[in-house]
Amino acid sequence: MNGGPTAQELLGATSQSSIDEQLERLRRCVRCGMMYRESQNMGAWSCRAYHAMEAYRTPHQPTYQCCGRAIGMRGCVPADHTEAYEYDAEAELVGEAIAETLTTRNARWHYDEKSRRWYVRRLDAVALERCFDQAHKFNSEPLNRPVTS
Ligand SMILES: [Zn+2]
Numbered sequence: 001m002n003g004g005p006t007a008q009e010l011l012g013a014t015s016q017s018s019i020d021e022q023l024e025r026l027r028r029c030v031r032c033g034m035m036y037r038e039s040q041n042m043g044a045w046s047c048r049a050y051h052a053m054e055a056y057r058t059p060h061q062p063t064y065q066c067c068g069r070a071i072g073m074r075g076c077v078p079a080d081h082t083e084a085y086e087y088d089a090e091a092e093l094v095g096e097a098i099a100e101t102l103t104t105r106n107a108r109w110h111y112d113e114k115s116r117r118w119y120v121r122r123l124d125a126v127a128l129e130r131c132f133d134q135a136h137k138f139n140s141e142p143l144n145r146p147v148t149s
């Protein structure tokens with residue numbers, strides 16, 4: 001559980017009355033360009049363009065360090081679409097009002113009994129971990145590795 005902004009803050013929802021509007025507003029994903037609504041996006045992991053190491057890429061690099069795929073190819077970490085914010089491995093705190101509004105929650109949601117709060121995982125943490133391993137190998141082996149998938 002991180003101390004970052006809650007999903008509610010990320011959506012810009014500040015009051016109960018604006019929550020429906022924020023959840024249903026059409027947004028465009030900065031990674032894949034698809035339009036989405038947060039009401040169907042949270043925990044769905046529908047984005048196919050997420051590369052964990054994209055931010056560390058240099059202009060001349062022909063492949064992503066996280067997976068060895070060529071630039072522009074399909075992502076290696078299943079994740080939610082996003083307008084700007086980069087998700088991390090930690091489950092994200094969901095504001096109470098949003099959690100109560102959304103009636104469809106999948107396995108990526110969980111309720112913490114102790115704090116009585118909802119959390120949602122916005123990306124596949126196992127796949128993310130694999131990326132860091134791959135990037136570590138990439139950086140310790142100067143020769144290009146073959147693309148395996
Ligand atoms: Zn996307």
Ligand SMILES: [Zn+2]
Nearest residue numbers: 051066067076
């Ligand atoms: Zn990748």
